[in-house]
Structure formats: C-alpha cells, structure tokens
Amino acid sequence: MLIKSPPAEITRDFWMLGTAEYPVFGYRDADECVLFEASVSAVAPVIARQLAALGVGPEAVQQVIVTHAHPDHVMGVPVLRKLFPRLTVLASPVAAKTLGVEKAVAFFCKVDQALAAALQTAGSLSGADQAQPPAEMRIGIDRTIQEGDTVTAGEASFAVLETPGHSECSLSFHEPRRGWLIVSDATGYYLPEHDWWWPNYFASYGANLDSMRRLAELGAEVLCLSHNAVVSGAEHVAAYFARALSATESYHHRIVAEVRGGKSSRALAEELGAEVYAKTQLLGLDFFQKNCALLVKQSLQHEGITEQA
Template sequence: MGIEQPPAELTKGFWMLGTRAYPVYVCRDAEEAAIFEGGIGAVGPVVARQLAELGIGAQAVRQIVVTHAHPDHVMAVPQFRRMFPAAAVSASAVAARTLASEKAIALFQQIDQGLAKAVGSQPPGAVGTAEAPAEPPVKTIAVNRLLEEGDVVAVGRRRFHVLATPGHSECSLSFFEPEARVLVISDATGYYVPERHLWWPNYFSGYAPYLASIRRLTGLGAEVLCLSHNAALVGAEEIKAYLAGAIAATEAYHRRIVEAVRGGQSAGDLAGQLGREAYELAPVLPLEFFQKNCALLVKQSLAAEGLAGEK
C-alpha cells in the first residue's frame, strides 16, 4: 500500500509527517521521539504543528537524524534545533563535513529559497512560503553525533540499525528497525513518481555502489519503507516489487546513457536531454539544475563502463 499524504501513522508509534513532496518521519516510544530527515526550511513549522496535534511535546524530541547532506534534506534542521531544544543532530562524518562548510550552506540556502517558492505555488494544504517563518540565515549546521555503519539509533526501547548506503551520495545512510521491519532509505532509490510508477535514478556518487545499496536494502525484508519524496510504502510484497522496479529502472537508465554515447551522442547533449526530462517530472528548480545533475549521472555511467573520457 502506498501512503502519499501525511500525516499518517505507518505502524504503531511511527509517522510520516511533513508534506507529500518533503516528508519527514517521526518515531516515538515512551516519552522519547526522534525525527528522521531534515527536509526543506518550509517544512519546519508544518512538522511542529503536526507533532503538537499528535501530542508530542517539544521536549520529547531528542534526536534529529540526517540521512544525507543535500539541501532538501537538511534545511529544516536549524528550525528543528530551535523548536526542539533537547534534540541532538546525528549524521555521517562525510555529511557533517559538508554541513560544517559555510560555502555549502550558503548554496543550500539559495536552493532552499527556490524550493520554498516552488512549493508555495502548490494547492492549499501543501507547504507554502507563508508557513515558513523568517529565519535568520545560518552559516553552518552543527552535528552532535557521528553515525557510521553498525551504529544504533535508540528511540526509547526501539533500535534502528545504521546502514551505509552510498551511491546517491557518499554520505547516504539508511536506518532499519528489525523488530517492526521499518526501513528509512531517503533517496537511495532515486526520485519516485508514484502516480506514473516512474523513477528518476539518482546515482550521483556512483552507479555500482547505488545498485549495491538497493540490492542490500532488498534483502532486509522491510514491511514499512520510508522514501524522502512523494510516498511511503507498507507491505512486504509491495516493497519488494518497488525495490525490484528501482533496480530495473536504474539499469535501463544506465544502458540508455551508455548506448547513446556509444552511438555518437555527446555526453553534453545527452545530459541536456535527460535534464529536460527530469525537470518535467518535478519543475521545482531551474532547468539548469537538473541538467547539471544529469551530467553527473552521465559521468557516473560512462565511468562504470570505462568510457570516462567520452565527451
């Protein structure tokens, strides 16, 4: 079963909050809660309101868990810090280095402003710029705890195992709770459009690691799958089919790139074409943004085939 509209309780004590385009996930056990994902800035007040409606007080939120250091996954973190003063921020060491960079955060803030404008044009009930308070700019985002493969994020009596799942980014982490079979994967399977059952693969840091990460996640037997855009999935068979679809879509995308370049299309022209297609899926930022990202995908596919020198 696909869940596309938060707020929604996916399993006992575990919710999808935020918005459809930028969900965050909240786990509560006893008197303690943790937020997984850091969203965009405009999501901050939405999550605060949703938590209040659930009766989860500000002091209950003890952890803010960053899946990876991309702007649409961290820019609500400064707001969360102010809203939830007892909370510590956790992330991988690679993500922490990015979040400590003033240059990176300045760029992230520019992108976040663009995303806020885009969601402001959505129908009533979606995140709008009017919901986002005027927040003072931050220079960096501090991380209190460094996470790595094999660590555990404890929320009351619940235990989420930390999995390194590179490919989308070098700093990507996933989180698995074996008892409830909850799996938070963020962008490990790319950008999924449920109404079209279509994936835009996002192997920005490596094609082979990206596929290996998805295959590893497939073997966990999750019954709740938490994506970072547009949906969460409930049901072991549906999740298994989703992950198989993500693998197939990624392999097909890679083949398309390699065959196009071997057939004579330039890498630059191909990136432009793929970028236009991605932009049409989610026109939330300028076309150039998507074309630059697709240039990375072309580069990674060519490198995986030993064609890195192709132009």
C-alpha cells in the same frame, strides 16, 4: 500500498510528517520522539504543528537524524533546533564535514529558498511558511554515526547502514523487529503519479546498485522514501525494490548506448533533464540538467568510457 499524504500514521506510533515532497519520519515512544530526515526550513514549522496535534510537545523531540548532506534533507535543522530545545542532531562523519563548510551551506540556502517558493506554488505550503535562512553558514552535528551504530528511541532500535551511491554520505536505517526501513534517496527519486523513477546515483552507479541490493535483501515491511511516498507491505516493498533496480539499470544502459552511438554527454544530459522537468517542476530545468550531467558522468565512469573531446 503507498502512503503519500502526510501527516499519516504508517503503523502504530510511526508517522510520515512534513509534506509529501520533503517528508520526515517520526517515531514516538511514551514521551520520547525521534525524527528521521530534516526536510527544508519552510517545512520545519509544519512538522512542529503536526507533532503538537498528535500530542507530542517540543520537549519530547530529542533526536533528528540527517540521512545525507543534500539541501532538501538538512536545511530544516536550524529551525528544528529552535522549535525543539532538547534536540540532538545526528549525521555521518562525511555529512558533518560537508555541513561545516560555509560555502556549501550558503549554496544550500539558495536551494532551500527555491524549494520553499516551489512548495508554495504547488500549494503544499501556505504563504506563512517561508524559508528561514540560518544565523550562521554551518549546520552543527552533535553526534556522528556510522555503519554498526544504533539509534535508539524508547523501545525501538534502528541499525545504521552506510548506503553510498546517491551521495558518499548516505545512511539508511533499519528497525529489524518492526520491519521498518528508511532509505532516504538510495532508490532514486520515485514519482508515484507517473509510477516512474529518476535514478539518482550522483556519487557512484556501482555503489548505488550495491546499496539497493543490500537494502532489498532486508525484507522490510515498511519502506520510507524521502520523497513522495512510503511503501507498505512486504510484497509491495519487494516489488518496489525489483522495479527500482531495473529502472536504474535501464537508465544506465540507455546512457551508455546513447554515448556509444555518438551522442554528446552534454546533449544527452540536457535531454534527460528535460524529461525529468516535464514530470516535476519543483526545481528549474537547469537544476535537473546539471544533475543529469552527473548521472551521465557516473555511468560513463562505471563503464570506463572517456568521451572524445
């Protein structure tokens, strides 16, 4: 089963919040709440309103976990800090380093603004929920976490897993007793309405495949994707992983075959970007084409192919 419309209770006391495009996952236990993902700045007030409607006050929200340092997963942090005064922000050391770089955060601000506008155009946000640029061009992290660490909230205990490939700093979280798995973008960008994956191995194809295989083996019952859907039910989760892996491998093989057949990387990236853009217009064609150029690069690198100039 797919859960696609936040706010939605995934299972007891575990919620999909925010918007479908940029959800966060909230677990609450008595008077403590932890959020996985930080979404974009314009969605942060939506999350606070949804939590208030559930009876979770600002004081109860004590931790937000940054899964990786990409703008659509971190720009909500400064706003969440204002809304939830007791908040501790957690991320991997690599993500913390990126988020301390002014140039990076300044670029993230531009993306954050574009995303807020796109969410309004799509009708996912009202005009009142605008992008809120941070006061300073850095996003502070209070606690760094890595493989082997645990994030606890009340009685829940989430194991921190390093799952690189989408980015170097990507983390996943597993609550084994409850069968919950939060993987952020490790399985690519899944579009439920097209039942289609845009593979997202921007940092490494091989590492991304390894991460996906490792996550699939956990046998989770609930799989939280950080865009568009939560997959619920062990069989559905297993089927999702099998198909995501196969979609990722096919994409890679296609890239390799096209380049070996003589297509230029640039032409291929433009073609692949246009295919994604035809399915989702949350960002511009140029954004998708630039990101597809990274996929082409990673695929060729994985095969040891150097393109003729």
